Amino acid sequence: MATKTLEARFEHLSVNDENEPMQKGSAMLKPKQGSLTTAMSMTALGSSHLTSNQNRANLLKYALQTSKDTSTNPSTLTTTQTTSISTLPPSPSRKPAINRSSDETAMQRHSNSSTSATIYDQPTPPRAFHLGMFEIGKPLGKGKFGRVYLAKERSTNFICALKVLHKSELQQGKVEKQVRREIEIQSNLRHPNILRLYGHFHDSKRVFLILEFAGKGELYKLLRKENKFAEWKAAHYIAQMAAALKYLHKKHVMHRDIKPENILVGIHGEIKISDFGWSVHAPNNRRKTMCGTLDYLPPEMIKPGSADNFYNEKVDLWSLGVLTYEFLVGEAPFEDTPVMTQRRIARGEMTVPSFVSAEAKDLIQRLLVLDPEKRIPLDEVQRHPWIVKHCVQKGGERGSGKGTSS
Ligand code: AMP
Secondary structure, eight states, rough: OOOOHHHHHHHHHHHHTTOOOOOGGGGGGOOOOOOOOOOSSSSHSSGGGOOOHHHHHHHHHHHHHHOTTTTTOOOOOOOOOOSSSSOOOOOOOOOOSSSHHHHHHHHHHSSSSHHHHHHHHOOOOOOOOOOEEEEEEEEEEOSSSSSEEEEEEETTHHHEEEEEEEHHHHHHOOOOOHHHHHHHHHHHHHOTTTTEEEEEOOOSSSEEEEEOOOTTHHHHHHHHSSSSSOOOHHHHHHHHHHHHHHHHHHHEEOOOSSGGEEEEETTTOOOOEOOOOOEESSSSSOOTTOOOOOOOOOGSSSOTSSOOOOTTHHHHHHHHHHHHHHHHHSSTTTOHHHHHHHHHHHOOOOOTTTOOOOOHHHHHHHOSSSSSGGGGGGGHOOOSHHHHHHHHHHSSOOOOTTTOOO
């Protein structure tokens, strides 16, 4: 079966999830929520409740993974409690495999497109993750619902970040659905500027998320340390953001919570968008959903109950404008008391300080447009003179993948 069809089928599974009712208004007061701070409803996480849909989803994920990524070097351990994909990519730090298991060979056989039909006829059950597979290292940080540790998968030496979420806290915070959605969406994304979610597993009390390790941590901290970024650096970050958002929107996913706290930075200074807790498949058909942090909310999302409160992926363009502003100025454009922030967003009232270049100011003004349809599209962001000036190297090559670690 063609990969495209598989993807389409899997996306459909996630769309169903979005249509489930969500807590209205809770997002407006959203504190910093840990990324992947939840989702799986406890019932859905429990192995006893693995529905045929979920099993099918796992099989699809597995098939998708193996049919797409022929270089994958899967890990091969089992548990009865897992619901995740069982492959980790080759790690730069990995030792040569001493004993490539027969399972791995079997999985590599699956990656051969000529045998893809076999996946459906006689599927090999995906191998599962469990805690014993990982050597736990130093804590990387703490979110609202969990802690994140540096971890190494023992058999492959694959370095990753392991996020530990306590089921009781997820239940108490009523964020199971959010985590579930986050897992479903994030585990299907493959882009250099989007944090990978390799898989997840759970025990009776905790949910574990196996994440790509972002060596330089939170972008928010880097921004606070530098106060504001130099224009070249901000342009590189924005170019990478545009590339990642373009990928997301092509897959009909809107992030809805773009802000520095939800962006991690890789070891080479490259951006990694994380925290898909508020992301959904676009267009959103539940008009009253409110989410995100006030400073970054677009005008079409701050009017609960109004007929205008219907939005699409263009919400992320507004947030990209807020982000560009904050990178260059050091504070968000509508920062004020909550009431005033809301009022100023609704009117698009902001001023760009004179130390910001004319090109950057132009891009900000083209993104922070009240009418979502009139915001500059991502293609044009990538071609904008400010981006071209800083990111396109001589010879016309785009430099958006380049890190900013100098
Ligand atoms: P979170 O719960 O996702 O907000 O994570 C809490 C903190 O852990 C973050 O603020 C980061 O500093 C750190 N962290 C989370 N995920 C990663 C990761 N994949 N790589 C490196 N650090 C991370």
